[in-house]
Amino acid sequence: MELVELEYQKEGREWVVRIFLDKVGGVNLDDCSSVSREVGTVLEVEDVVPEGYRLEVSSPGLDRPLKKAADYQRFVGELAKIKTFEKMDPDGRGQERKTFVGRLLGFEEGRVRILQLDKKGGEVSFALEEIAKANLEPEF
Numbered sequence: 001m002e003l004v005e006l007e008y009q010k011e012g013r014e015w016v017v018r019i020f021l022d023k024v025g026g027v028n029l030d031d032c033s034s035v036s037r038e039v040g041t042v043l044e045v046e047d048v049v050p051e052g053y054r055l056e057v058s059s060p061g062l063d064r065p066l067k068k069a070a071d072y073q074r075f076v077g078e079l080a081k082i083k084t085f086e087k088m089d090p091d092g093r094g095q096e097r098k099t100f101v102g103r104l105l106g107f108e109e110g111r112v113r114i115l116q117l118d119k120k121g122g123e124v125s126f127a128l129e130e131i132a133k134a135n136l137e138p139e140f
Contacts, residue, residue, distance in 0.1 A: 001031065004060045004067070008049075015053040017043070020060040032057045062138035069128065072107040079137040080104050080114060082126060090124040091116070100124060101137060 007018040021027050021035060036057040043049055066072055087096035102114035111125040
């Protein structure tokens, strides 16, 4: 199993520790329960969180975030949405934008590659440092 994302934030009056896990084939309820018991015990014994909190353990869902180079390789062929920190025009269309949607082509030479699926299409690539947020886009 791999840790996809960890959140620690205040929601209303309570603090929430949220853990998102994934593995090849996906995580199931037993996986989440097992990790919840183990992590909950460690958090309590080590007193890591100073105030009361709620612990949630789940899969990252259909719109799984893409964080590491390995994520972009693992999900080659899947539809993804990438948002960059700055507006850019990587395909020379003359239109700067921050949001790009397309099929993941992989991660090569330090860059994420996607094939855009809009009318103009075309391949674009981004350095990891340019990406503010990236997620898989569910297809139905």
